[in-house]
Amino acid sequence: MNKHPDTNYNRFEEIDSEDLEDILMQIEHSFEIKFDHDDFLKVTTYGEMCDVIFSKVELANNNGCTSQQAFYKLRMAIADTFSIDSGIIKSDTLIENIVPRKNRIRMIKELKRNLGINLKILSPPLWFIIADIVLFLLGLCAFFFSWKIAVVIIVISVLGFIIGDVFGKEIDFETVRDLVKEMIHKHYLKSRRDKLTVNKEEMQQILDDILIETFYLERSSLVRDVKFGWIK
Structure with missing residues (x-):
């Protein structure tokens, strides 16, 4: 069973490969780049992964913060x-x-x-999210008794997630x-004054921060030569 991206991995080597794919999709969107299916076939370390990512960014460098x-x-x-x-x-x-x-x-x-x-700035209240998750799990358990009832419960829970996402009023962020x-x-590029430039010096820091905050890593674990856990 794959770990959820919010799991505390502590070390880079412990990150699940499929969770890392989710991060790469986020990076694609934020830096407005596109990875090919074979870009990471020969990548074995964090540094090599960063090199592939940065090689896709072909915009001019501008040191603006x-x-x-x-x-x-x-x-x-x-x-x-x-x-x-x-x-x-x-x-x-x-x-x-x-x-x-x-x-x-x-x-x-x-x-x-x-x-x-x-x-995404707003979310439903925590009690609503928990109740919806519980309802979804009950739906899964209901398959042992009646698949029809199970489907109805799961559909209701999915609708709950959609409604909560549309009408939630709780702010996800504390400060500006x-x-x-x-x-x-x-949205890295859209956050810049000139979308046709990047600050290459800060991009490594941003990439490190994304992994650290997503996987709760120790910053000391993100060194160039650290290998992926699934590399033998």
């Missing part, structure tokens, strides 16, 4: 959306204090339009800084 550019971009979008002075928006400003609960779903949609980035980090990790 993406975090700073993303912050200014987000700050302007927030100011336009909620008609507030952009000067009061700091990196440690609480998102909860900016986005009122009333009309939150509509306002977040407008914020994403102004930002030009489709971020947290949202900026999400922008950079999930």
Whole structure:
């Protein structure tokens, strides 16, 4: 059974290959690149994987700080959306204090339009998520008694996930800084002022951060010569 990407692996060698594929798909989307099916066939170490990723990025280098550019971009979008002075928006400003609960779903949609980035900012409450997961598991167990009842329960739970995703009002990020980090990790190029450039010096740091935060790795485990666990 594969580990969930949120599992604490502690070391790079413990990462499951299929979980790593999910990360590569995220990197494709964020850096707007495309991997071929044989790109990683001869890759055995983390450093070699990074080399393949960076070789796909053929844009000009510009040393502008993406975090700073993303912050200014987000700050302007927030100011336009909620008609507030952009000067009061700091990196440690609480998102909860900016986005009122009333009309939150509509306002977040407008914020994403102004930002030009489709971020997932809202979720259903935790109790709803847990209840839906329990319902789904009950549906699986119901197969032992009646497949018809099981299918009905699972369909209801799936609809619950969809409804929760559409109508959830809980904010996933505490501060503006947290949202900026999400922008950079999930939409690196769109977060930059000039989408036709990258900062090659910071890209390694961003890639390290993505793996560390996704798999709860120790930073010391991410060295160039560390091998994948499935390489013999």
